[in-house]
Amino acid sequence: MSIPAELRYTPEHEWVSVEGTVASVGITEYAAQQLGDVVYVSLPALGTAVTAGEPCGEVESVKSVSDLYSPVDGEVAEINTELEDDPSLVNAEPYTSGWMFRVQVAADGNGDPALPADLLSAAEYEELTKSAG
């Protein structure tokens, strides 16, 4: 199972990729496998203010429905409209074409994005998936 080293992760099985002050968000391959075939993704509307750790959408698979959490604070800047027609991208390519939304994150005093301190590294996330069995 793939856990790209360059990404950051949450215990809710989201991944975050930060470029400048924009954070791209999706769910991990582990999450996609646990959910099974994804049939519908409900994403936050553009401009929505999202809060780290709070639900901002839903991921429905054949067998279940799960909340989608924002891993960061900020404003939704872009959503992956491809998922409307083809939610199976989440299973096929969770880290690339299956991305879900992008958040404009506030900058700190140095111009760096203000990210939650508790985002996990790839190694920490891998540990978490192992302990989850």
Next chain:
Amino acid sequence: MTSFAGWQMPLRYASETAEHQAVRHAAGLFDLSHMGEIRVTGPEAGAALDYALTGHLSAVRPGRARYTMICAPDGGVLDDLVVYRLGEQEFLVIANAANTPAVYGELRSRAAGRDAVVTDATLDYALVAIQGPAAAGILSPLVAGTDLGAMKYYAGAFGEVAGRQAWVARTGYTGEDGFEVYSWPEDAEAIWDALTSAGATAGLVPAGLAARDTLRLEAGMPLYGNELGPDVTPFEAGLGRVVKFDKPGDFVGRAALAARAASGPAKQLAGLVISGRRIPRHGYPVLAGGKHRGIVTSGAPSPTLGQPIAMAYLEAGAAEDQPDLAVDIRGQVVPAQLTDLPFYRRSN
């Protein structure tokens, strides 16, 4: 993998949608060894089952199967069952895994005083099912001792599969043609492997519980715990045909079931096709004319229809009074279309 009634079961091997489509268009292989097998044997085995179940089992010929139910004295469904008559004095009752201890206990007490022996033989059997239009072609060359081509639906025979002793039956829970192979547990792996290699070129794939659930839902088949339970009789589920009032003698639940048949059920199982992509799930309210008049029992995206489908219990008359049906999907009211069950019927 998932825990299911004390068994570790594969929910899916890869994509449940691909597994579903393989069963509809080629074949799927299921490990169903969790199902309960209860043996009922003896000179009065048939009479004991006639009293214990809703069906007329003593009239079933050896080598044939029946879909039937076991009800409580008040008519509530304790389980739905497939019963094979293996021989003149030998029946095999297939129960849902979670219900097997209860069914076994009821059969024992209901057979008391008759010349019949009831045994929980669940751990004596493994069960592998091969289902789909390609199933007969894949299985036949591996079978010795019986002619699958001549085997009727809901029939079974002893034979050998890949050189191992088995009871092979033309039964299933997918809406497709297919077979269920009951073997000794130690032979199941060899049978599974032989079927896997024999079916590779025909598109056979292993299939898990998730695909089994969407297949049976499209085929309009009830699932215990969803459509069936102690609070419904077979009549609410549209399965009144399994209650054989014309069989001789009394049977458990007869009086209550006769009353229910005469009065008509207060709710009825219906099929719904849903707009959009969100899935109506077990327990979601069904609205008729904006009022809560029913409840979803099972729902899933239908790979065959390309739309979400559901079975639901509707209050009698609700759909006739108020044709504007909808499902409340976590606060969103989504229009639903009433449709006849099953959602899918195979063409051959």
